[in-house]
Amino acid sequence: MAELFEDLNPPQRLLMGPGPVNAHPRVLAAMSAPLLGQFDPQFREYMKQTSALYRGVFQTANRWTLLVDGTARAAIEAALVSLIEPGDRVLVPVFGRFGNLIVEIARRCGADVRVIEVEWGKVFADEALQATVSREKPKLVAVCHGDTSTTMAQPLAALGKACREHDALLYVDATATLGGMDIQTDAWQLDVVTAGLQKCMGGPPGSAPLTLNERAERRIVRRRHIEAGLQDNKYKAGEGPIIASNYFDLAMIMDYWSDKALNHHTEATSMLYAARECARIVLQEGLANAFARHAAASRALTAGLKAIGLELFGDQDHKMPNITGVHIPRGVDGEAVRRALLAEHNIEIGTSFGPLHGRIWRIGTMGYNAREDAVLATLDALEAVLAAQKFKLPRRAGVDAARSAFG
């Protein structure tokens, strides 16, 4: 008989990295509910409820608020490949790795990509973005809201206004911020926003919420195409160039989620259950309360790190509340610290990418883990591991400072 390996029995880690973080227990429980057929009336009702719930989370009235079946990156690609026609000018403000990802995907979609960059650890001034939109006149501006690689969050309201003034569409990757930071899709005039579950939404990776408004819908529907074998005189195809992907064809995904219920990809049942429960938990807490909880965890964590004697990374005025970059002190082996935290304390914190690799750790306070006990346990463990590495620090100062910050 083939090797079957042991029964699944993952250790109970406390995941304080850039995500995935621990899923809320209610979300884990939801995934073990019995499956339904994709056209079962009860399942279609759950799909509709999921749309309604994510309208609440995205702060939008957009009819088209749905899930892309894949990780957060799947929704980024679905948005870009459905919006970008080959040759379209696309402006991407890059302030970290996930900006680079948008550039890369947009190029694969055949866009004429214009990039503006700031140093990792900063964001763009509103005026700089407005001037660039005015100068470049892109068809689409695509930007990451909170880039976990640098822990920075880009303010979006002025950019939304500029895009509307210059008739550009605005796409926002809110993977790392949805549920943890204010994202006013409608008020800020964001045309398409995508996210994931595994950050502030308190779920596992594998389902990606997306919302799009009527401006985006018009762009997409002109490229509408109906799968052979499902063709029907009732529904008309569009005139525009076909979307390069079938799986990420948002016109088709909209037809699947709509009352037409045109067959497409077989909705990922258990992940939809998870996504629905994530949204219920966030809305039950209340968006304002959830944002305040993330902000409080961030204040406490940063107070604790400073009290330990560590230096925070980047522009603190634009730091995301759900992730914190902290410099690895001179003489300390950053990876050895991470290994010891995992081995001795079952706590995961994050490494970093590109220009920051080996220079900073990234500590998440996301979703279910944006809690006092999680922050205190992390600081406590970090103190212990740093002390074992002969880093001089005032014992208990980090935990005490964090407790005080929580009030």
Add this chain to the structure above:
Amino acid sequence: MAELFEDLNPPQRLLMGPGPVNAHPRVLAAMSAPLLGQFDPQFREYMKQTSALYRGVFQTANRWTLLVDGTARAAIEAALVSLIEPGDRVLVPVFGRFGNLIVEIARRCGADVRVIEVEWGKVFADEALQATVSREKPKLVAVCHGDTSTTMAQPLAALGKACREHDALLYVDATATLGGMDIQTDAWQLDVVTAGLQKCMGGPPGSAPLTLNERAERRIVRRRHIEAGLQDNKYKAGEGPIIASNYFDLAMIMDYWSDKALNHHTEATSMLYAARECARIVLQEGLANAFARHAAASRALTAGLKAIGLELFGDQDHKMPNITGVHIPRGVDGEAVRRALLAEHNIEIGTSFGPLHGRIWRIGTMGYNAREDAVLATLDALEAVLAAQKFKLPRRAGVDAARSAFG
């Protein structure tokens, strides 16, 4: 406060359609296990085990045996977009809707697609396929193994041999057959095979196993590309045209699954747990036993349907054992029967697409549901509903015939 809807509480359906079917209870339980970080040593170990387990399921020694994070269709697209370079000649034998899907995706990839077709309900003779491969000299042949739209399964061994002789790659969509029918990836010389969990593997949709051999690897790696911000002198990019998708770039997904562990998409943790458990269950039963169980369920179901007085659809010599097409009898409202089965008996059977729409029902006996009690309950309910629709039938004949067939 926003409308939160009720607690998740799906009815306990018996899903006897073309999939998703009921997940095995062990798979549902696996999804509620605690999450791990994507680079946690234990999680990397689970990824390796998952590869090893699917090598067993795919009957292959292929190093690259991994999951694509999406539904079955995601792996189809990942295979095609990674293998097809624009302008490549691709031959697609079409015998149902999922052949049409391959055609469509291949066209979106820029292929020069050549199609051969047979009537829905039949498959291709080996000689016809061999002659076409020899004549068309495609770079790639892409075919569905078992097309649930017609319930037919295409024999593959002769096609594999022909592709090797004419230096074509062979891609097989085994979404609906993996775990339920023999698929000898290596022995039949299949270069790339993809599947899903929601049919004979007994899991939910949302994760798509894929295996590829060294011939396919060479084709893909020449198009290798490293994400900006992760670039590193250690790893060389290829010379071929970049793959049009980032999310489905198998060269990148291979780098993520390999010991390089290059960051890509954040593996869908809970779905990987599910996929791992599905494979353990199938291998624990033994492939031969699993295939025999599907065949027995099919024999019993078809015996029962015939005893009721219904006519089976399609070439019975090439019918998939895990799904059965049956003609809707004259004077019976097919959709009313399906609605009554669901409302009165909590049993789902399938409708059909395209030329078969309104003409046949499709009844699945897949994965966890390829069981005697599930077949008997379905026949019993179908008898009751047909009788209520004034269809004349010998009461209990269906169930009795099925019981006898099970022996």
